[in-house]
Amino acid sequence: MTLGFIRPETVYEAMEFLSEHKDNSRIVAGATDVMVQMRSAKSTGHAEEKPLWMVDITNIPGLSYVNFENGIVRIGAMTTHRDIARSAVIRDVVPFLADACRSVGSPQIRTRGTIGGNIVNASPAADSLPPLTALSARLRLISRKGPRDVALEEFFKGPYRTIIEPDEILEEVYFEAPESSSGCAFLKLGRRESLAIARLSVAVLLDVDESGKISKAAIAPGACLPMPARITSAEEALIGEIPNEEAVHSASLEVGEEMVRVSGVRWSTEYKKPVVCALTKRAIWKALGVDED
């Protein structure tokens, strides 16, 4: 296989090249997934005959930022997990996204890996996706045909598959900042603390109104569904309730049920079902400001 690279300096140059080489281009940013995938393609001999062009977008300025204006948080696709985890805006407005990005891989991976890459790679275990899903984030995709905006939940077709066109670039992910009265939590379970892909994770975003009742709820588990989704049945179990053990318990059961409904019964279900319930419970209480431990 012939392998080449191009380092465009503007988004326009990148879009131009991508539109000319639709079928055999691959966008590279932090490269933490691409390098591993290329290596395994080589070793399994599944490399294609065609030349493959790596379109390196790290030379394009202006794709790495966190902006907070008019109630909307915008994160440039090239923003690294390290920068998001350290961003004062993210830590203040959506701390569970900071926690999720801080749990990615290792310091070395977070230095290089980008939120755009995490989204487009579309791993079911991607750490940034549960909080972004709970936030009902939207994506801006750009190409020579112009920009288009899609809801994050409509972006995924399945594990590692999305609706992005080969000539499109993810420019940014954005979402409405939650009310200041809301609480959020992201919990992740891996085989060890660091350098571990999530076996299970869950993001919870809740708002409690003046009467003390839960008025808004978003619950998005990770690593147990083919693609990110909110569990509306679990959210409904909480809405209108003054936080209580029973409601939290039934919401957590809904997450377990939904996991089995969507992903089927697997060898790991006996373990994963009670554990995802327990993780959800803890995350709900944490989002409510109650530390169970």
Next chain:
Amino acid sequence: MKKVKAEQKKLISFTVNGDDVKVEISADTRLIDVLRNKLNLTGTKEGCGIGECGACTVLMDGKPVNSCLVPAFQVEGSVIETVEGLDKSGELHPLQEAFVEHTAIQCGYCTPGMLMSALALLRENPKPTREEIARAISGNLCRCTGYHQIIAAIEDASAKIRLSE
């Protein structure tokens, strides 16, 4: 407008441990290949090759990266630091000295990467807690020491560096 061209090979320039270097690379060359095979800087070790062990950790523009996951074409113009840059004219860096004193080295394979992660930490945070140290080296696996000696060495080195400044 000039049009950027796709390339298969390129002569790239960057600095390694303060020296300017020029190296010819291909599209599939990784930073670790450049360091070990082109520049003969074999202090940087390759462990897993997929970013899961941290043995190949070097600093790129001051931040720790897995050199097995960095495509060489992205290294153009950057500042790379490897374990070979730690000692100055034969004098070990305080981190290296502390690793020796605390027996923080057993088989030694993780040590170069461990030292680079520790160096990045101490530059940013000269007085880290043990927890901060553990977090800074969380991307570096060691299968011999159990980490305690390494953490103690980094703690000790941080104190010595602060005293000498």
